Amino acid sequence: TSLFDAVELAPRDPILGLNEQYNSDTRPQKVNLGVGVYYNDEGRIPLLRAVRQAEVQRIEAAAARGYLPIDGLAAYNKAAQVLLLGEGSEVIASGRALTAQALGGTGALKIGADFLRQLLPQSKVAISNPSWENHRALFERAGFTVETYPYYDPATHGLDFDGMLAGLKALPAKTVVVLHACCHNPTGVDPTFEQWQQIAQAVKEGDLVPFLDIAYQGFGEGLEEDASVVRLFASLDLTMLISSSFSKSFSLYGERVGALTLVTSSQDESARVLSQLKRIIRTNYSNPPTHGGTVVSTVLNTPELHGLWAEELAQMRDRIRAVRTQLVEKLKARNVAQDFDFVLAQRGMFSYSGLSAEQVERLRVEHGVYAVSSGRICVAALNSGNIDYVANAIAQVL
């Protein structure tokens, strides 16, 4: 018999499965709101001008493609730290921050998870209920037992803050707590800054291990504003892990550009921790790829390109917010009984629309509008060409 005889077929990824269904749908008016990608008003994934300029520079330089260091490009790592912790950060100045270039935000989470598993073999991981579906799978695969803390309240379409705080306070010391630092995926619901202050205090008092995941910096309120949670935690002298991603903010999904940043309690500790991270990276994929990292690093370290990028990112953010407003207005204009104003308070690419699994199913079958069965829609997939059609479809299934 074959070596692989007993291998079972793994369940397919629910969102990729949705994409396959969408692709084989022949209705011309079909709309895919199931994706996790920003599309522009023409319905395309943009190639940012700042990125294109950095790529032109790179081609003209005709640089050789040697290996990067195990932890990646130093200039990339430094720029990623500054975006998170801020210009003039005391944590950076004192050598308490260390960063490794990673294969997207997912790669950063995995390196961090492997490191924590080695450091805290008794600990569990707590993720929000609900969370990005890969959080649970990734930490379980790294060997952890994964639990959830309360987060979303379907009754208010908002945050169950009391439940969340009580849930965090009930966790044993050294539990790894994964927190979405901005633009929560899948709900779009973020705590207020005042609520974050209480959350950070609970994390500190409970001796929990914060793992901040920030995959959408710049998609909420702004580049600096969206980092305020990271800086709040840093200001409380909390040791922590941060996974960050440029997939969305640079529209470089396939280039796998992310970073794992750790805040330690001393420069000496940073050196020891980094040496362990490098060991994990070395035995997994040796070192990160050059192209995406070089492009992002060039943009972030060239003032003119940095400025252009910040503008292009602001355009993406503003478009999403405008689309939220339009969707709510168009639903109101269709006299739907339900109040959708909560969509305006949500941040980032996603919205928990409040649509039931049955309504999502009807959207797909009757209208060719694809959404995740949880009711999650990608607001960034709406545009002037499809929003009326989608509003009509939603109004009809309500």
Ligand code: PLP
């Ligand atoms: N974390 C969250 C919450 C996400 O939503 C995503 C992407 O969807 C990621 C991490 C990973 O992003 P990347 O594509 O950079 O691996």
